[in-house]
Amino acid sequence: MALREILVVPNPVLKQVSAPVEAVDDELRALMDDMLETMYAAPGIGLAAVQVGVPKRVIVMDLAREGEAPAPRYYVNPEIVSASEETAPYEEGCLSVPEIFEEVERPARVRLRYLNYQGEQVEEDAEGLFAVCVQHEMDHLQGVLFIDHLSRLKREQAVKKVKKQAKAA
Ligand code: NI
Secondary structure (H helix, E strand, O other), X not given: OOOOOOOOXXXXXXXXXXXXXXXXXXHHHHHHHXXXXXXXXXXXXXXXXXXXXXXXXXXXXXXXXXXXXXXXXXXXXXXXEEEOOOXXXXXXOOOOOOOOOEEEEEEOEEEEEEEOOXXXXXXXXXXXXXXXXXXXXXXXXXXXXXXXXOOHHXXXXXXXXXXXXXXXX
16 A cells, blocks of 8 residues: 545646546555555545546545544445435535635435445445535545535635645645
8 A cells, every 4th residue: 555645726637527437456446545545644534536646436435433443435436326405514624625624515415326345336325424525525526626615705715725835835
């Protein structure tokens, strides 16, 4: 396993639409292992492949709380089968938009279909933080960042702030 570099805004790669994965093979599993290690090191709770410069439809997540055993989750070619009409707000952040946290409103519950680490098709219901995180990560696969859900002014302020941080680092 190896740590990968996490791209930050305004890197144009983050705006790319990711391509479907053709096969869940050892090469893809190696990518998912690297992504998980990179996410844990950041630290973060979710990461899309495009954030490490690989525009494939792959997500890793771990929603275990502090003190709980690690619970890695892998989503290949995820799709939302259905979403609730009810929405819920959540203050989101993103490893590609460091130090910025803003409230985003999304469907409160979604039903997912995806391939897991073994390449098996799974359907699963998500709510709460799980629903928030998986929808945020799936946005990345479409080249959409959580700041794209904000007003133009707030989005531009966020990007400016990240650029300033990068310069200061
Ligand atoms: Ni993100």
